[in-house]
Amino acid sequence: MDYSKKLNSKAAALKPSGIRKFFDISEQMDNVISLGVGEPDFQTPWHIRRAGIESLEGGKTRYTANRGMEPLRKEIVKYMKRRFNLTYDPNEVVVTVGGSEAIDLAVRALVEPGDEVLIPQPSFVCYEPIVTLAGGVPVTIELKSYNNFVLTPEQLESKITSKTKALVLPYPSNPTGGIMLRQDLEKIAPIIKKHDLMVISDEIYAELTFGEDRHVSIAEIPDMWERTVIVSGFSKTYSMTGWRLGYALAPEPIISLMTKIHQFAIMSAPTTSQYAAIDALKNGDNDIKKMRNEYNARRRLVVNGFNEIGLTCFEPLGAFYAFPSIKSTGLTSEEFCEKLLYSKKVAMVPGNAFGDSGEGFVRVSYCYSVEHLKEALRRTAEFVKELKDGE
Amino acid sequence: MNRELLELLEKNARYTTADLATMLGISADEVRAEIAKMQKEGLIRGFKTIIDWERLDSAYVSALIELKITPLPDLGFEDAAKKIMQYDEVESVYLMSGSYDLTVIVKGKTFQEVAMFVGKVLAPMNGVISTSTHFVLRRYKEMDVIMCGEKGDDRGSFWL
Incomplete structure (x- = not known):
C-alpha cells in the first residue's frame, strides 16, 4: 500500500525533532554523560506519591469531571492566588494531560485557519507544529542573546499583521533560561492590547526563578487577564513529569471551549495523578523551595563553569537550563554537539533544535547531580582546549 | 550563620571550597571563614564518611x-x-x-x-x-543516604 497517499500531508510535512540523530548516536555509546534532558532528576516527593497510591487503594479508578476534579481546581485557584497573586474561579481552570495538552487546547480553541500565531524563538519545540496542525500559520520572532532573549516591544510589533491572532509567551524559557520581568511585560502589554491579540503564556517553569523577584505572569499586568491563557503543570514544579498532569487558566468562555475539545480527545486527565496533585498543591510548598535551592546551586556552578571554559553564558534566571554561546569555537551548534559527543561522550542539545535563532548556542540542562555536572564541565573544558590547540 | 552553606555541606561534606563558593555566589574566603566560625561555635560538629561496611x-x-x-x-x-x-x-x-x-x-x-x-x-x-x-x-538508609540497590538514572539522554 502506498501510505504516503493515506497519511495526512500536514502532519507528514512537520519537521522531525532536530535531536533524533544525537539521541541515536548516544544510545550506541557507553558512559555518555548527558546534559540533555529537560526533566528533573528528583523523585516526586514521597507524600505526593503516597497520595496517588492511597487513591488507588481507595478504589478511585474512574473518570473524573471532564475539566478536572473540583477539589483539584479549587486547590489550583488557591495556589495561583497564594504564589502568583492571580485571581481565578474554579470554572476558569481545565486540568489537562501535561502542559503540552493545554497548549494544544489553547491553540485549537483560539486559532482559525490562516490565523497567524507569533512564536518567539529559541523556544520549546511543540508550539510550531501545534499551530500548523490547527491550521494556523506560525510566525517566528527571533530573540536576541544581547537582550538576554527577552521579547522586546519592537520585535513584537514588527511581526504583527492583520492576520495575527495570538502570541505564545514562553517564560521562564526552555531552552534559554531567560525570564521576563514585570517591566518587560509592561512594555509589550500595550501592543498586545492595541492589536487585540490573545496570549498563550506557557508558565510551566514559573516556580523556578532565581532572581530577586518571583515570576510575574502577564495575566497580572493591567488589561491582560481577559486575553491570556496561562498554561502550567505539575511536571517541573513537583518533579512529576511521568504523571502527565497540567492545567490551563483563562476566562470562562475560553476554558469552556478548551474543555469541549479536551472532552472529545481525552475525556479527563488521569485520576490517580489528580489525587496526587491535590496533595502536591496542599503540602508541596516546602518541596518546591528545597528543589529550587538545589537547582540554584547547580545553576551557579554550571554558568560559572561555562564562562571559565570561554563558552560565554548570560545569567539564566529561570527554568533549569543554561544556554552558552559556542560561537568562539567556530563550529555550528550541531558540529559542536556531535564532536563533543564523539570525542568526550558529553551530550548537549544544539541550540538550533529550538529554532534557527538558537544557532551558535547549546542547551545545557542542570537537572543532574553536582558530581555529574562537574565531570561534564571537566570534559567540555578538555574538548574546547583541544579544539583551540588543534588550530 | 549561612543556612544554604550548611544545607550543601549536609548533603556532601566533600564539596571543595571553590565549588561551594560558586554554588553560593560568595567568595572562597567567605566560605572558609563561615565554616571555621561555625566549627568554632559548635554548629558544625564534624565531617564523616558514610560507609557501607x-x-x-x-x-x-x-x-x-x-x-x-x-x-x-x-x-x-x-x-x-x-x-x-x-x-x-x-x-x-x-x-x-x-x-x-x-x-x-x-x-x-x-x-x-x-x-x-x-x-x-x-x-x-x-x-x-x-x-x-x-x-x-x-x-x-543511613543519614539520608540510600544503602540498598544500585544508583541509576532512568531518564533518556535527550529530552526537549
Missing part, C-alpha cells in the same frame, strides 16, 4: 540498645548518658521519650562482641534497670 569482607555488626535507668537526683539521666558515651564501641546515645530512657547504638565485629559489651559494661552500670538489645540486620 557490609560490602567489605570485614564483619560489621551494630545494635540498638534500649536502656531503662533510675534517674539520679538533680542529674536525671545525664550522668549515665555521659558515662556511656565515653566508650569507643558506642556510636550514638540519645535520651528518649516513651517506655525506656536511653537509646545506645553499639557497633562491633560480631554479635557476641556486642552482646558481651552490653552484658559486661552497660547492664551492670549503676542505675541501669534493664537492657534490651536489637541487632541491625540490614541498613536501608
Whole structure:
C-alpha cells in the first residue's frame, strides 16, 4: 500500500525533532554523560506519591469531571492566588494531560485557519507544529542573546499583521533560561492590547526563578487577564513529569471551549495523578523551595563553569537550563554537539533544535547531580582546549 | 550563620571550597571563614564518611540498645548518658521519650562482641534497670543516604 497517499500531508510535512540523530548516536555509546534532558532528576516527593497510591487503594479508578476534579481546581485557584497573586474561579481552570495538552487546547480553541500565531524563538519545540496542525500559520520572532532573549516591544510589533491572532509567551524559557520581568511585560502589554491579540503564556517553569523577584505572569499586568491563557503543570514544579498532569487558566468562555475539545480527545486527565496533585498543591510548598535551592546551586556552578571554559553564558534566571554561546569555537551548534559527543561522550542539545535563532548556542540542562555536572564541565573544558590547540 | 552553606555541606561534606563558593555566589574566603566560625561555635560538629561496611569482607555488626535507668537526683539521666558515651564501641546515645530512657547504638565485629559489651559494661552500670538489645540486620538508609540497590538514572539522554 502506498501510505504516503493515506497519511495526512500536514502532519507528514512537520519537521522531525532536530535531536533524533544525537539521541541515536548516544544510545550506541557507553558512559555518555548527558546534559540533555529537560526533566528533573528528583523523585516526586514521597507524600505526593503516597497520595496517588492511597487513591488507588481507595478504589478511585474512574473518570473524573471532564475539566478536572473540583477539589483539584479549587486547590489550583488557591495556589495561583497564594504564589502568583492571580485571581481565578474554579470554572476558569481545565486540568489537562501535561502542559503540552493545554497548549494544544489553547491553540485549537483560539486559532482559525490562516490565523497567524507569533512564536518567539529559541523556544520549546511543540508550539510550531501545534499551530500548523490547527491550521494556523506560525510566525517566528527571533530573540536576541544581547537582550538576554527577552521579547522586546519592537520585535513584537514588527511581526504583527492583520492576520495575527495570538502570541505564545514562553517564560521562564526552555531552552534559554531567560525570564521576563514585570517591566518587560509592561512594555509589550500595550501592543498586545492595541492589536487585540490573545496570549498563550506557557508558565510551566514559573516556580523556578532565581532572581530577586518571583515570576510575574502577564495575566497580572493591567488589561491582560481577559486575553491570556496561562498554561502550567505539575511536571517541573513537583518533579512529576511521568504523571502527565497540567492545567490551563483563562476566562470562562475560553476554558469552556478548551474543555469541549479536551472532552472529545481525552475525556479527563488521569485520576490517580489528580489525587496526587491535590496533595502536591496542599503540602508541596516546602518541596518546591528545597528543589529550587538545589537547582540554584547547580545553576551557579554550571554558568560559572561555562564562562571559565570561554563558552560565554548570560545569567539564566529561570527554568533549569543554561544556554552558552559556542560561537568562539567556530563550529555550528550541531558540529559542536556531535564532536563533543564523539570525542568526550558529553551530550548537549544544539541550540538550533529550538529554532534557527538558537544557532551558535547549546542547551545545557542542570537537572543532574553536582558530581555529574562537574565531570561534564571537566570534559567540555578538555574538548574546547583541544579544539583551540588543534588550530 | 549561612543556612544554604550548611544545607550543601549536609548533603556532601566533600564539596571543595571553590565549588561551594560558586554554588553560593560568595567568595572562597567567605566560605572558609563561615565554616571555621561555625566549627568554632559548635554548629558544625564534624565531617564523616558514610560507609557501607557490609560490602567489605570485614564483619560489621551494630545494635540498638534500649536502656531503662533510675534517674539520679538533680542529674536525671545525664550522668549515665555521659558515662556511656565515653566508650569507643558506642556510636550514638540519645535520651528518649516513651517506655525506656536511653537509646545506645553499639557497633562491633560480631554479635557476641556486642552482646558481651552490653552484658559486661552497660547492664551492670549503676542505675541501669534493664537492657534490651536489637541487632541491625540490614541498613536501608543511613543519614539520608540510600544503602540498598544500585544508583541509576532512568531518564533518556535527550529530552526537549
